[in-house]
Structure formats: C-alpha cells, structure tokens
Amino acid sequence: MKSNAMKSIAFSIICMLLGILIALQMKNVNVDSASEKSMEELTNSIIDYSQKNTELNDRNAQLSRYLQQLESDYADGNTYLESILKEKERAAIFAGLREVRNYGITIRISSSPGIEIRDSVLRSFVNELATLGAQAMSINDERLVATSEIRQSNHDILINGTMFERSGLFEIKAITDPKDEDNIFLYLDNLKQTINEGLGADQYTITIEAADELTIPALSEDSAAFRIDLLTPVVS
Amino acid sequence: MNQVNPAGQADGQQDRHHHLPQNNLPQPGQGLPGQAAKPTGSSAGKPPLPKTSSGKFVSWILNYKTRQKLMLFFLFLLFGIVVMNHVKNVNEQNKNDNLTSQYQERQSELKALEEQYNQLLANNEALTKEKENSISAKLNQQGYDQLLAELETIKMLAGFKAVSGSGISITLNDKPDYVNTDPPDAIIHDSDVRRVVNLLINNGAAALSVNGMRIVNSSFIHCYGSTILCNKDYMIPPFVVSAIGPPDQLSAAILQDSVLVQRQEFGVVVKVEKKETLELPAFAESDNFEQYISLLEVTTP
Numbered sequence: 058m059k060s061n062a063m064k065s066i067a068f069s070i071i072c073m074l075l076g077i078l079i080a081l082q083m084k085n086v087n088v089d090s091a092s093e094k095s096m097e098e099l100t101n102s103i104i105d106y107s108q109k110n111t112e113l114n115d116r117n118a119q120l121s122r123y124l125q126q127l128e129s130d131y132a133d134g135n136t137y138l139e140s141i142l143k144e145k146e147r148a149a150i151f152a153g154l155r156e157v158r159n160y161g162i163t164i165r166i167s168s169s170p171g172i173e174i175r176d177s178v179l180r181s182f183v184n185e186l187a188t189l190g191a192q193a194m195s196i197n198d199e200r201l202v203a204t205s206e207i208r209q210s211n212h213d214i215l216i217n218g219t220m221f222e223r224s225g226l227f228e229i230k231a232i233t234d235p236k237d238e239d240n241i242f243l244y245l246d247n248l249k250q251t252i253n254e255g256l257g258a259d260q261y262t263i264t265i266e267a268a269d270e271l272t273i274p275a276l277s278e279d280s281a282a283f284r285i286d287l288l289t290p291v292v293s
Numbered sequence: 294m295n296q297v298n299p300a301g302q303a304d305g306q307q308d309r310h311h312h313l314p315q316n317n318l319p320q321p322g323q324g325l326p327g328q329a330a331k332p333t334g335s336s337a338g339k340p341p342l343p344k345t346s347s348g349k350f351v352s353w354i355l356n357y358k359t360r361q362k363l364m365l366f367f368l369f370l371l372f373g374i375v376v377m378n379h380v381k382n383v384n385e386q387n388k389n390d391n392l393t394s395q396y397q398e399r400q401s402e403l404k405a406l407e408e409q410y411n412q413l414l415a416n417n418e419a420l421t422k423e424k425e426n427s428i429s430a431k432l433n434q435q436g437y438d439q440l441l442a443e444l445e446t447i448k449m450l451a452g453f454k455a456v457s458g459s460g461i462s463i464t465l466n467d468k469p470d471y472v473n474t475d476p477p478d479a480i481i482h483d484s485d486v487r488r489v490v491n492l493l494i495n496n497g498a499a500a501l502s503v504n505g506m507r508i509v510n511s512s513f514i515h516c517y518g519s520t521i522l523c524n525k526d527y528m529i530p531p532f533v534v535s536a537i538g539p540p541d542q543l544s545a546a547i548l549q550d551s552v553l554v555q556r557q558e559f560g561v562v563v564k565v566e567k568k569e570t571l572e573l574p575a576f577a578e579s580d581n582f583e584q585y586i587s588l589l590e591v592t593t594p
Contacts, residue, residue, distance in 0.1 A: 071368060078375045082382055096392065099399045105527070106406035113413035116581050120420040124427060131431055138437075141428055145444045150586050152451035153510055157589040180491060187513040192588045203452065203510050208495040232588055272592060283450055284499035287537055290445070291455035291572055 153202040157193050158272040161232040162186070162241060165264045172260045173223035176209035178252055182229050183207065185248050189241050191231035193273045197221055198228075200276040204284065218281030230271050238267060421580050452509035453579035456500050458537035460571040461544050463489055466531040468560030478559040481530050483516040485561075486523075488552060489534050490514065496546040498536035500573050504528050507576045511585035524577065531562070540567040 123140075130137035149155055164182055168174050179196060186194060194201040199216040201207075206215055213220040214227075221227065233241055242265065249263045276282060353359055432441040448454045465486065468479040486503060493501060501508040506524045513523070520527040536543055544565050547553060553563050576582070 068365075068368075071372060075368070075372050075375060078372075078379050082375065082379055096396055096399070099396065099403060103399060103403050103406060106403065106410055110406060110409050110413055112581075113410065113417055117413060117416050117420055120417070120424060120580055124420070124424055127424075127427060127431075135435075137431060141432070141440070141444070145440075145447055146591075147583065147586065148444075148447045148451050148453060150589055150591060151510060151582050152447055154447065154450065155589075156592045158592050159588050159590050184487060184513065187511075188515045192511070192586055201510075202450075203501070203508050203512060204494055204499060206495045207491075234588060278446065278450065284497065284538070285446070285449050287458050287497075287499040287539075288449060288456040289458055290449060291457050 153193070153200050153276045154278060156272065156275040157232065158270055159232045160235045160267070160269055161230060161271040161273075162191075162245070163266050163268060163271060164229040164231075164245065165262075165266075166227045166229070167262045168224060169260055169262075173212065174214070174225075174227060174261070175223075175256075176207050176214050178256075178261070179214065179227060179229065180207050181248060181252065182245070185244055186229070186231045186233070186241075189233065189244060190237060191233050194229065194231045195273045196227060196229050198274050200274055202276055202282050205282045217276070230273055232271070232273060235267075242267075417580070424580075448579075451579070451582075452500070452507050452576040453582075455572065455575045456537060457570055457572045458499065459540050459569055460498070460535065460537040460567075461493075461540050461547075462566045462568055462571065463493075463534045463536075463547055464531050464562065464564040464566075465489065465534070466562035466564075469562070471560070476559060478556060479561060481521075481532060481561060483514050483521045485553075485556065486521060486532050486534065487514050488550070489547065492546045492550055493534070493536040493538065493543055496538070496542050498538040498543060501534065501536045502573045503534050504532055505574060507574055509576045511582070535568075535571055535573060537571055537573060 127137050127140065130140065146155075150157065166174060166178065166182075183194060183196070183201065196207065196216050197219075199205070199219055201216075205217050208215045209223070210220075212223050214223055215221075245265050249265065252263070253261065428444070429441060432438070432444075445454070449456065465481045467481055468475060471479055490501060490503070490508065503514065503523050504526070506512075506526055506528075508524075511524075515522045517527060520529055521532065522528075544567055547563070547565050557563055578585075
C-alpha cells in the first residue's frame with residue numbers, strides 16, 4: 058500500500074510538472090518579438106534619416122554662408138545684386154522658362170492608319186523618363202512642367218492647351234544624363250514592349266534614339282500650363 | 294450521523310455488493326453454482342493461457358500492471374519531449390530577447406534622428422525665410438521693385454513659394470483590414486496616385502501636393518517596394534493628394550473616373566473633400582534645386 062501511495066504521488070508530481078511546462082511553452086509561443094523584417098525596415102529608416110540629416114546640415118550651412126555674403130556684398134554696394142540675379146535665372150531654368158539643350162533621348166510614336174494614339178501612352182513615357190532623372194522634357198516642342206496637361210479630347214491630344222491630332226506623330230524629347238544611357242534604354246525598351254503587347258504590335262511604331270545634343274524650348278509665363286491666377290502666396 | 298459498519302456499509306444504506314451465503318462459497322477447484330468444476334492441482338486458480346499470439350498480446354495489454362507501465366512510459370516520453378521543446382524555446386526566447394533589445398536600441402536611435410531631422414528642417418525653414426526677407430528688404434530699399442516682382446513670379450511658377458487657394462483633398466487608402474489573400478487591386482499602387490495627380494492636372498489644378506510634398510517639375514511618383522517614392526520621400530498609405538483649382542471640376546473628375554470607381558469595388562478608399570481654403574507648402578528643396586538642372590545649358594542668355 059505504501060508503494061502504491063508513493064507511485065501515485067510520483068505520478069501526480071510528474072503530471073504537475075508536465076502541466077507547468079506545457080503552460081510555459083504556450084506562453085513563449087504567444088510572446089511578441091521583433092522580426093528580422095522589422096529590424097531591416099528600422100535599419101533602412103535609420104540610414105535614410107542619417108542621410109537626410111547630413112544633407113540638411115549642409116544646406117543650412119550653405120544658407121548661413123549665403124546670408125553672410127549677402128550682407129557683406131550689400132554693405133559693399135550693389136554687388137549683392139549679382140547673386141540675386143543669378144538665383145533668379147537658375148529658378149527660371151528650373152521653372153521651364155528658358156530654352157535648354159544637352160545630350161538626350163528622343164522617342165517617336167506614330168500609329169498605323171485608322172489607329173489613334175492614346176494620351177496614356179504619352180504619359181507612360183513621360184512618367185518613366187521623370188523617374189529615370191530627365192531634367193527637361195517636351196512633347197511636340199511643348200515644354201512640359203508639373204502642371205502640363207496631356208489630355209485626350211476626341212481625335213486630339215491637348216498639351217499645354219495646344220491640340221495635336223491623335224493620328225499624327227508625337228515626339229517626346231528629354232535631356233538626361235549620358236552616364237545612365239544603358240539603364241534608360243533598358244527601361245524604355247521594356248515600356249515599349251509592354252505597350253506593344255497591350256495594344257498589339259502592329260498598332261504603334263515606337264522608336265527610341267539618343268542624341269548628343271537636343272534642344273527643348275522654353276515655356277512662356279503666359280502658358281495655359283501655369284495657372285498662377287488661382288494661387289495666392291502665403292505670407293508668414 | 295450515519296455510522297459505517299465493519300462490512301463497509303453505512304447504517305441504513307442499501308448494500309451495493311452481492312454477498313453469497315457462507316455455505317455456498319466455492320471451494321478450491323470448485324466453480325460457482327451453475328458453473329462446471331475447474332481442474333485442481335498445480336494449474337488450479339490460474340487463468341487459462343490464450344491459444345493465439347494476438348490473444349496473448351491483448352491479454353498482456355489488459356493486465357493492470359502492464360497498463361500501468363505503459364502509461365508511465367508514455368508519460369515520461371511526453372515529459373521528455375516537452376522538456377526538450379521547453380529548452381529549445383528558452384534558447385529561442387533568449388535569442389529573441391537579444392533581438393528585442395537590439396530593436397529597442399535602434400528605435401531609440403531612430404527617434405533621436407527623427408528629432409534631429411525635425412530640428413534641422415525647422416532651422417532650414419527659418420533660414421530660407423530669413424533669406425527671402427533679406428532679399429525683399431534690400432531690393433525694396435534700393436527701389437528694385439520690378440526685379441523683386443519678377444523674382445516672386447518666377448518662384449511661384451517654380452513651386453518655391455507656399456500658396457493657398459480653393460481646391461480639394463483626396464485621400465487614397467488600402468482596403469481596411471487588408472490581408473495577404475486579398476487581390477492586388479485592394480491596395481493603393483503608385484499608378485493610382487499618378488492617375489489622381491494626372492486627373493487633377495487635366496482638370497485645372499494649379500498646384501498639387503502628395504502627403505505634404507509639393508509637386509514640381511522634378512517630381513516623380515514611383516513604387517519602391519511596399520512604399521511609394523515621391524520627391525525623395527518614402528510614403529505609406531494613406532496618400533493625401535491636395536490640389537488648388539476649381540473644386541467642383543476637380544471633384545467631379547475624381548468621382549466620375551471609371552478606373553477609380555472600379556477600384557473602390559475592391560475595397561480601396563477614395564475620399565474626396567472640397568476645401569474653401571487649402572494651403573500647399575513650398576518645394577522642400579527650393580534652397581537646393583541645382584541638382585535638378587545640372588545638365589541643362591541655356592541656349593539664349
């Protein structure tokens with residue numbers, strides 16, 4: 058009887074231990090822990106912010122130097138005007154208000170008889186070129202800016218308020234970095250293939266060429282693309 | 294109180310056992326009344342041996358002591374497995390604890406960098422403002438009003454000035470409670486954001502921003518993994534596209550777009566709000582835009 062009691066006690070102890078261990082295991086399974094993927098995202102964010110902070114630091118230092126130089130030039134006379142005029146000119150180039158030239162890519166798109174070109178095709182190439190670092194672009198010599206419309210209307214495509222027949226030729230020009238030529242051609246060829254597969258290879262003829270120098274015209278301040286009459290500068 | 298008698302019965306309780314009369318108790322070798330007599334001798338009292346091997350096995354299983362041993366065996370086996378798993382989990386937990394502590398350190402580091410970024414950005418905005426005010430003041434003092442006006446116009450056209458006006462805000466978001474088994478159309482892609490931007494431009498938008506980032510000539514919107522890259526900023530949903538322009542026309546263009554309507558059937562959120570006054574910031578790199586025109590040579594002076 059004593060040995061039976063001992064056996065029962067041992068049995069009970071083992072069952073209890075088993076129960077405790079199972080409970081602990083279940084607790085471990087339910088505890089949240091940082092995944093490797095979250096760590097990678099966190100590391101990428103840290104790198105991103107570090108780079109941004111370094112860049113901002115440099116920009117702030119440059120601004121401080123500019124302000125000091127401006128005060129110094131102003132004290133000396135009218136030499137401060139030179140830096141202001143230079144900045145005005147650079148801003149005008151950025152805004153698309155100056156005719157520019159350099160190495161670039163020309164994409165010519167025409168359609169088979171009876172087929173009309175879609176505005177979405179033009180926008181696809183424009184978006185791709187922007188992503189690939191194009192610094193200036195035009196379609197049929199209409200300079201493109203941030204608010205340029207590329208809009209299909211019946212048998213025409215409107216660009217900056219100018220109408221072009223959809224059955225005609227569209228020529229997209231872009232000034233790009235010659236060092237990126239291979240990469241740019243790769244992406245543009247892929248896009249061309251995608252468009253041809255989607256629409257049918259016999260519908261469009263698309264050619265892509267590089268040129269050592271091409272010219273992109275300026276956009277006038279009065280262009281329909283600029284609608285600054287709707288904008289009020291914020292004064293703080 | 295009930296008393297239990299030596300026979301194990303409580304007083305007044307019905308007996309639950311069948312007791313045989315004493316003179317009817319079977320003698321060794323004798324079976325129970327009605328049963329055949331059992332053989333006597335050395336085999337007397339032992340259960341008869343099974344005739345087949347499966348019968349032998351079953352009989353062995355049914356034996357109490359065997360059952361007890363088997364139960365103990367399986368119990369110890371389970372105990373061993375659980376202990377082994379527990380040790381493995383403890384090791385993994387230690388590894389996770391290390392990872393968790395590293396993660397917490399990195400989180401603190403990121404937080405410090407974000408605070409530094411916000412401070413540097415505030416400094417940048419203050420310095421840019423100081424530069425603008427300084428230039429305006431000097432040109433005004435010296436009577437260069439026309440030059441100042443031209444400079445201000447060019448900055449507006451370039452997107453270098455914060456602007457306000459009436460317009461709309463569009464919020465694009467993934468399907469709520471999106472799961473991996475949902476179709477790709479249930480989340481917002483870069484093409485959706487571009488589509489909204491293009492619709493707004495084609496319907497009269499004069500200035501736009503995406504998640505607070507002003508759209509200018511050098512802007513592009515591109516997919517980057519699970520984020521969208523816009524003006525060097527990696528963005529996650531929701532995406533808020535704001536546009537200054539004719540609110541009714543802009544709003545109709547978005548609400549009536551067949552592609553956006555179809556996407557909403559997959560659960561994607563497209564929310565349009567008209568605004569009487571909307572403020573869009575200046576291009577964040579208006580003091581650092583040279584990199585975006587470095588390849589451009591002006592043909593006319």
